[in-house]
Amino acid sequence: xxxxxxxLHGDATPRTLGLLRIWVFxxxxxxxxxxxxxxxxxxxxxxxTPVGVLRLVPMSVWEHVNTVEGLQIAYGVMLLLxxxxxxxxxxxxxxxxxxxxxxxxxxxxxxxxTYMSHSTLAALPVAYVIAxxxxxxxxxxxxxxxxxxxxxxxxxxxxxxxxVFCATYAGIGARRFQTGGIEIFLxxxxxxxxxxxxxxxxxxxxHYGEAVLAHPWLSAILALGYPLVTVFExxxxxxxxxxxxxxxxxAVILSFHVLTWYLMQLLFVHNILLISILILRVDRLLPRRWxxxx
Amino acid sequence: xxxxxxxxxxxxxVLEFWLAAKDPTMIEFTLLAIVFAGVFAQPSLRExxxxxxxxxxxxxxxxxxxxxxxxxxxxxxxxxxxxxxxxYTNPVEDDPSFYLVTLRxxxxxxxxxxxxxxxxxxxxxxxxxxHKLATRMEALPPGADRDAATARLNATLGAIGDARRRAxxxxxxxxxxxxxxxxxxxxxxxxxxxxxxxxxxxxxxAR
Numbered sequence: 499x500x501x502x503x504x505x506l507h508g509d510a511t512p513r514t515l516g517l518l519r520i521w522v523f524x525x526x527x528x529x530x531x532x533x534x535x536x537x538x539x540x541x542x543x544x545x546x547t548p549v550g551v552l553r554l555v556p557m558s559v560w561e562h563v564n565t566v567e568g569l570q571i572a573y574g575v576m577l578l579l580x581x582x583x584x585x586x587x588x589x590x591x592x593x594x595x596x597x598x599x600x601x602x603x604x605x606x607x608x609x610x611x612t613y614m615s616h617s618t619l620a621a622l623p624v625a626y627v628i629a630x631x632x633x634x635x636x637x638x639x640x641x642x643x644x645x646x647x648x649x650x651x652x653x654x655x656x657x658x659x660x661x662v663f664c665a666t667y668a669g670i671g672a673r674r675f676q677t678g679g680i681e682i683f684l685x686x687x688x689x690x691x692x693x694x695x696x697x698x699x700x701x702x703x704x705h706y707g708e709a710v711l712a713h714p715w716l717s718a719i720l721a722l723g724y725p726l727v728t729v730f731e732x733x734x735x736x737x738x739x740x741x742x743x744x745x746x747x748x749a750v751i752l753s754f755h756v757l758t759w760y761l762m763q764l765l766f767v768h769n770i771l772l773i774s775i776l777i778l779r780v781d782r783l784l785p786r787r788w789x790x791x792x
Numbered sequence: 793x794x795x796x797x798x799x800x801x802x803x804x805x806v807l808e809f810w811l812a813a814k815d816p817t818m819i820e821f822t823l824l825a826i827v828f829a830g831v832f833a834q835p836s837l838r839e840x841x842x843x844x845x846x847x848x849x850x851x852x853x854x855x856x857x858x859x860x861x862x863x864x865x866x867x868x869x870x871x872x873x874x875x876x877x878x879x880y881t882n883p884v885e886d887d888p889s890f891y892l893v894t895l896r897x898x899x900x901x902x903x904x905x906x907x908x909x910x911x912x913x914x915x916x917x918x919x920x921x922x923h924k925l926a927t928r929m930e931a932l933p934p935g936a937d938r939d940a941a942t943a944r945l946n947a948t949l950g951a952i953g954d955a956r957r958r959a960x961x962x963x964x965x966x967x968x969x970x971x972x973x974x975x976x977x978x979x980x981x982x983x984x985x986x987x988x989x990x991x992x993x994x995x996x997x998a999r
Binding site: 534538623648671675693711 | 925
């Protein structure tokens with residue numbers, strides 16, 4: 499473990515992985531519990547555009563699912579599975595994998611009636627990592643013999659979750675350089691995005707973006723921040739190795755999320771929660787003895 | 793800022809050439825390959841992989857590979873749940889625009905349709921859906937495709953109107969209106985007042 503001391507999550511234990519399980523699946527539970535999807539039943543199924551794996555299911559099945567009763571059952575089953583996985587109920591891996599499959603279809607169903615919103619999509623592959631690792635060895639409901647998990651497995655689990663999460667940021671950074679080139683940072687594109695999202699109706703009905711655009715020096719800060727954020731997004735995986743880069747990344751990316759919330763009415767709750775546990779390491783605020791199996 | 797950035801850009805001809813490469817996918821692939829090669833070159837990460845059981849190594853590598861593959865395939869609607877991340881990556885040349893859904897009551901007063909509260913499960917996504925359906929419909933020439941796109945848009949708008957009627961049956965609305973609004977950008981970077989035109993009116997009383 500000599501090298502591990504230098505890598506983020508090199509000190510992880512099975513309980514750290516358990517905390518990640520509670521954090522991620524608990525957030526999914528709260529997110530889904532607060533917004534039942536039965537209202538979607540009133541949207542005609544003919545307007546549905548099944549996404550990805552949902553295309554494997556015939557439309558006739560979706561017509562049966564897209565009823566108030568069908569969606570009530572889906573909602574209840576989804577919450578039950580999420581609760582079981584959050585608590586680490588055994589047999590853990592089968593339950594967690596079924597939960598992830600159900601979550602994929604549940605979220606996919608919503609996206610099929612709306613659009614490919616990315617606000618929850620970083621948390622999906624992180625959930626897959628948790629389901630594929632023995633994440634119930636710590637901080638889980640337990641009866642019978644405890645699950646034995648090596649510390650190396652817990653470290654890899656935490657690092658895999660962080661890498662997958664950071665890959666989504668790296669992807670968007672790379673894509674922006676690809677489709678936008680250098681021009682996208684020079685032609686005022688970001689100001690147009692802010693104008694559109696601020697003025698059009700949105701989640702928060704806030705118009706701070708419009709107000710910011712009225713001040714040229716604030717617009718200049720926004721324009722300068724755009725390439726800076728993109729570079730940090732692209733280099734996100736290096737949060738694993740460099741302490742100074744990690745703190746700089748947190749400052750830039752958390753500011754970015756707060757600004758997009760206020761200026762563009764975009765709130766990525768799952769991302770902020772994942773940053774808190776995977777990059778900021780909120781587990782370090784808790785007593786260390788909680789995580790040392792002893 | 794723009795002038796300064798222009799000067800910086802003009803001093804980097806190699807980068808300019810590279811960013812104008814004929815196969816743009818290669819840029820994204822190359823950037824991600826460089827970043828992840830740098831990541832996996834770290835001895836600490838290699839040690840973590842070596843020390844963990846094989847099944848866990850395979851699990852970690854599989855999810856990471858699928859995530860990166862989803863990014864590079866760049867067709868989120870086909871590859872879900874492994875999708876590409878492409879928000880706010882396209883340059884915007886024209887003035888920004890959006891679609892506005894309003895409701896008109898018997899008193900002739902307009903109010904914004906509270907789509908998020910009528911459809912908490914779909915929330916903001918349904919508003920974007922309307923935007924995408926309307927954009928597609930307006931871009932199509934007259935014909936069967938446009939008729940089909942119009943039917944999908946009207947069905948979605950009708951569902952919003954129906955939901956409003958169910959939510960507040962004592963205060964019925966007569967018309968649901970979809971407007972396309974253009975936000976004129978001023979030369980100083982500020983945004984002007986939106987200029988809206990009616991795309992479609994749906995008579996809610998006739999439904």
